[in-house]
Amino acid sequence: MFYHVKHLQYHAKPERPDPVYAKKLQEILGGQFGEISVALQYLFQGWNTRGDGKYRDLLMDTGTEELAHVEMLATMIARLLDGAPVGDQEAAAKNPVIGAVLGGMNPQHAIVSGLGAMPADSVGNRWTADYIIASGNLLADFRMNLTAESQGRLQAVRLYEMTTDPGVRDMLSFLIARDRMHQNQWYAAICELEEKENIVVPSTFPTHLEKQEVAHTFFNLSEGHESSTGRWASGPSMDSLSEFTYVAEPGAFGRIPRLRPAPPYIHNTPIVDKPHVPPMF
Amino acid sequence: MFYHVKHLQYHAKPERPDPVYAKKLQEILGGQFGEISVALQYLFQGWNTRGDGKYRDLLMDTGTEELAHVEMLATMIARLLDGAPVGDQEAAAKNPVIGAVLGGMNPQHAIVSGLGAMPADSVGNRWTADYIIASGNLLADFRMNLTAESQGRLQAVRLYEMTTDPGVRDMLSFLIARDRMHQNQWYAAICELEEKENIVVPSTFPTHLEKQEVAHTFFNLSEGHESSTGRWASGPSMDSLSEFTYVAEPGAFGRIPRLRPAPPYIHNTPIVDKPHVPPMF
Amino acid sequence: MFYHVKHLQYHAKPERPDPVYAKKLQEILGGQFGEISVALQYLFQGWNTRGDGKYRDLLMDTGTEELAHVEMLATMIARLLDGAPVGDQEAAAKNPVIGAVLGGMNPQHAIVSGLGAMPADSVGNRWTADYIIASGNLLADFRMNLTAESQGRLQAVRLYEMTTDPGVRDMLSFLIARDRMHQNQWYAAICELEEKENIVVPSTFPTHLEKQEVAHTFFNLSEGHESSTGRWASGPSMDSLSEFTYVAEPGAFGRIPRLRPAPPYIHNTPIVDKPHVPPMF
Amino acid sequence: MFYHVKHLQYHAKPERPDPVYAKKLQEILGGQFGEISVALQYLFQGWNTRGDGKYRDLLMDTGTEELAHVEMLATMIARLLDGAPVGDQEAAAKNPVIGAVLGGMNPQHAIVSGLGAMPADSVGNRWTADYIIASGNLLADFRMNLTAESQGRLQAVRLYEMTTDPGVRDMLSFLIARDRMHQNQWYAAICELEEKENIVVPSTFPTHLEKQEVAHTFFNLSEGHESSTGRWASGPSMDSLSEFTYVAEPGAFGRIPRLRPAPPYIHNTPIVDKPHVPPMF
Amino acid sequence: MFYHVKHLQYHAKPERPDPVYAKKLQEILGGQFGEISVALQYLFQGWNTRGDGKYRDLLMDTGTEELAHVEMLATMIARLLDGAPVGDQEAAAKNPVIGAVLGGMNPQHAIVSGLGAMPADSVGNRWTADYIIASGNLLADFRMNLTAESQGRLQAVRLYEMTTDPGVRDMLSFLIARDRMHQNQWYAAICELEEKENIVVPSTFPTHLEKQEVAHTFFNLSEGHESSTGRWASGPSMDSLSEFTYVAEPGAFGRIPRLRPAPPYIHNTPIVDKPHVPPMF
């Protein structure tokens, strides 16, 4: 269970309102790689971890911190929306700055949330659990976590470039630093697991059940051979099990598929002279 | 532009129909980490790559291959649905096997797709681009690609355990091997980029603009200290810029937030004795 | 079944076109608490009502009226879009008013709907039945109806503040009045049901099967004790069954959860020295 | 910011695994009125509250508790999935109990989450922020909260009826009791606000701007007059401003709408002999 | 505006409950091509029609009828769910018929809707306005309407095959007949418009602005020449403007794209020796 303290983990106070920027900042609150995503992703991974110990604790520590980041961003967005104008075009025509604000802000910040933050991204798509994963396999999940922190920090950095407000930048400099730490930590945890398990997820599937002849082969399926110069095209494979090979003109292993007609009760396109279809059971 | 050849990249023929398994197999066709996801993710990343060369080619090669995997799975699913029964409970009551099939198959495979594959997952959620990312930053994106191949291979392996059909297992053994190769290749590409850029994405944001004091610090925000024993809690940070530190009882850096009342035209809860709110402009 | 008459329930004619406002007005047509939501919510509740009588009739009366409101809003939006410009930036640069319109209108009003209303909200999210509920329990559902009319009227009032067009305001003054009536009517119906059933939904679950000791207890799980001053923290409970109590420092009733390892065929993270897991069946 | 303690708020341990019930229990974890919905709804309402004091504290207290309920349900679901079978139809045919489990469980619990809980409902729809609202108007929002606790308790009670497992029922008896308290508390808070503001949301819109003649009128728009017998059809209105009136045969106030043709650059259906359409600007 | 009469447009009474079939029948109520889709699609097209007359009336007539079909299906589904069991696996084990029902019914029919119909499809996806279109161009829209009636009738016919209940089949025989009429009517309306406008939508774009040399050309982009034998590969084009031509080995008209590097403030992958990028403005 959880306890909440009132102090923010870090300051979240802009120097002045900026409703247009509030719209943009929603991306790292409620977007695909925003703070809601990492908070719920880490918590679900933690709750589903079978086997106590440091990984579960790591997930709960970090998921709990991300809730604080959601809180900081929600607070910052509410303040950026302070006193946002909602007037009509006539008023806007008289004052170009208000006009720009009215044109660029998210209308739902006024109509729906009453100048509050929303669980949505910078164009208004509501947050969805489609964004997250908790698979039960920690190496697979930590890779998603490293991805989320990478994409999230990238977005925070781009948002940093989009404002000159010292208060906003101060908060972003905190979040960007935390994203550095979180990339570091998932990287460290991944290294630990890769050392134990080899790099390919899942590590527990018997290798001989895979089609060996294509397990370390690069297929050149698009024009041009630039891809042949990469590390993935020759030399020992990263999993140390074989050598990479490069197939310049890969062909098909399978046949031309021919599907059997559907039974009449499906009412697909009627086929003249249809072959005999024996019943399933 | 693309050309299509009729032969499948690999065989996709089950020994016998199995509509219940067809439903499950949809997961790696149209689910969060299914083949549609990787195909469109790699192609969009390739099309958006600014700077020609081996990475764009690598993305186009692999994205094009994934289209072939979509095709193989669609074919396999159509065959698993061959002659699927659609009858009512009465018929089912007379034949427990048909009853089990009717209860376990996806009704849309009969009603909507006419015994064909659908761009949906194993519970019927339609595929959505919420699943994918192409950010313009290749290290961030390759990490997502490695994640997708890890989660996708994990799911393929679990599906392998759920059938004994030799034809299905044969196809899965091919896909599982390709997922091994693809994990290897994104791993190799990631290593190249990390060597050039350091491990933290993006590498181009000036370090001094980050809040240094929290950039390598672990905050213990959940009860218990198991997380202190991990590699992420002490020793040199993975980005080689500092030392990890562990804060056992982290406090707040920020203040208790107090938001200003909304202007009257927003019609939020009326506040008695409300403080003066100067207009925005 | 239904019949349609051509006259609008009320006027829906703006004084002049305003494509930017058309975009905003979409919120109460196709948004979370827009007219499509209340129309379909009331009709589904009506169709599902088991037990004829006044509540079913009430639902059908009101659901049928809401269809007329959808129609009024669709008509108003089409007129606000009359002759909307679609030109490019060059033209816009020459005329700031056109520029403001082009920047602020929803591009789909030109590209997709051809200057017609859309079943979407003010940022373009398509209407979804995620917004509505028909549970079979009328008290639970009437509370949702009262909520929908409250949120909907709030949004209509905010939209009233965003325009000075007399025609738009005239139509909104009708809708805002109807929302007053509808809040009144659901309130009245709720009072009737609460009198019969007590206030807690559902009223038919045996009280002794609930964990009595926490059924009227307030847990203070966030810092600060402001919440202790509310009506919910002391005095007789609203359901008249007990007294409210306030727990200033609530603890846990449960234990630390320890999950059993997953079976090998799930291929979760391998656990060294894993405990014996007996099979399920 | 938040802290996490390891102990569950209440026990979450079934007597035995039941993967089919795990699927159903997802409804109150990740469904429309599940615990994720109330947790995020209350937290967002709390963060957006402008004006400190008891309501913000109330929201933070309760939102923080709901996170503990998400945790309990996630733990319970993981345990209900312990050792869930994943085999094929052949195996199922040999053992009807396994067959029933395989047919009734959510395949994503094996393929996607590796026997863990998912942020999804009982048919697999992922959680979406479409479910929740934080409007800045507390009376409107508390009504949504009362609704959510009513629908949520109703679902919990129905789920109680669907199992005989003492461990599951024990946990549900706790949640059902908490939902009683939460209905009580929102009811109490609503009473306070209604006393101050009158019952119609928002209370701050000048009454004279509403179309008075329809503000307390019931329109009988569906066949039958059962609705005329309700409290909403006669007597003083609930907002004490007027008397309810019942219109047995309501007519239209508006005209037949005639829309102007679209400009040629929209390429709608060409209209022969179209009337002159003056340009917008 | 609308009026509702209590009588159903046609009977909707099954001979006996069948909760499993109720789940399937949801497809034509709330699925992609279900009755909600056609009702709202026709109504929105009608409301957006610019130019009064027979097409607007046609749309309103048919849209209003579809609301009656939604009602019939909702009623039928509620009756199919009459007294549906909700018990647990133990009870199910004792009675295979109940077991089959429990395994095959939609759990939300019990937990969420209380034995009522839902605005969702046969696997539980909620209805979304993503399914429909009203473009302002009637020929384009009537083609969508003909499509919807074709897909809808196909699904109704498949559902007819899935039951032997005389009451259900009776209702379906009505809906299937209406879908025949509706296919006929959209077909008739399409013929009228095509006669006036030629077959290509939109008919108002000047032909000379199209790239003439590819306007009637078939590109053979997949292996095999079966497509060359169709009507579309030779002979006069259907729009009577030219002759179809078949290109057996189509090449590219464009060049290899080379994108310019992103500016530094975007923080994409850093490019060594990047070319000079002049600023945009």
Next chain:
Amino acid sequence: MFYHVKHLQYHAKPERPDPVYAKKLQEILGGQFGEISVALQYLFQGWNTRGDGKYRDLLMDTGTEELAHVEMLATMIARLLDGAPVGDQEAAAKNPVIGAVLGGMNPQHAIVSGLGAMPADSVGNRWTADYIIASGNLLADFRMNLTAESQGRLQAVRLYEMTTDPGVRDMLSFLIARDRMHQNQWYAAICELEEKENIVVPSTFPTHLEKQEVAHTFFNLSEGHESSTGRWASGPSMDSLSEFTYVAEPGAFGRIPRLRPAPPYIHNTPIVDKPHVPPMF
């Protein structure tokens, strides 16, 4: 399987960047009727075609071409975004052109995709497979294909009107011409199938099982008789099976529905004096 060649099918180079237009152009890339929709729709229809031959080949040819269109649009959008500004309001205030760009562009083009195209429409809704269908019945599906090409060409033409950039117009003139061809081809294929099967889908359901008396009847369910003047109201039906008839005042065929009360374990609204409900089994 597929091969990719580097050359674009046609040029995709604007004369100058235009980030605002890039946002709009997303509609025909990732919108409801954009190129992703037709590509995946045709490919899935092709893969599901049971019966080899010209229709499968036709579908694969065209689906493969649409992938090239996705590529062209992605390339064009990336170029329209070249060097897009991301600055704040202050900078914008100094330069009205930059201000207009900042206000009108999609913020995700900077924050999320790093100046790349996205699988989304012009307001940012991510692409979803809700948009497409592959039913197994080719006549039903070809009608959807003709619809998609009609709606898609309409949108491309509207976008042509929205720009004066010669490079963008050149590419659109190619796509508009291809949409002409594709309308022609689906039209031709439809004619072939209609000749064989009659016009009503599906053609294989026995006519006598339909409710004959309503199979060719037009119901006038909305006020006014304009619809009686259409081809669909009199004369031989389009399917040549009967005569159209027009019912000016259609009544109900069914009864007033009365639903049985729900069983107690569902906890719907309690009904006093409820009738006896015999158990289901």
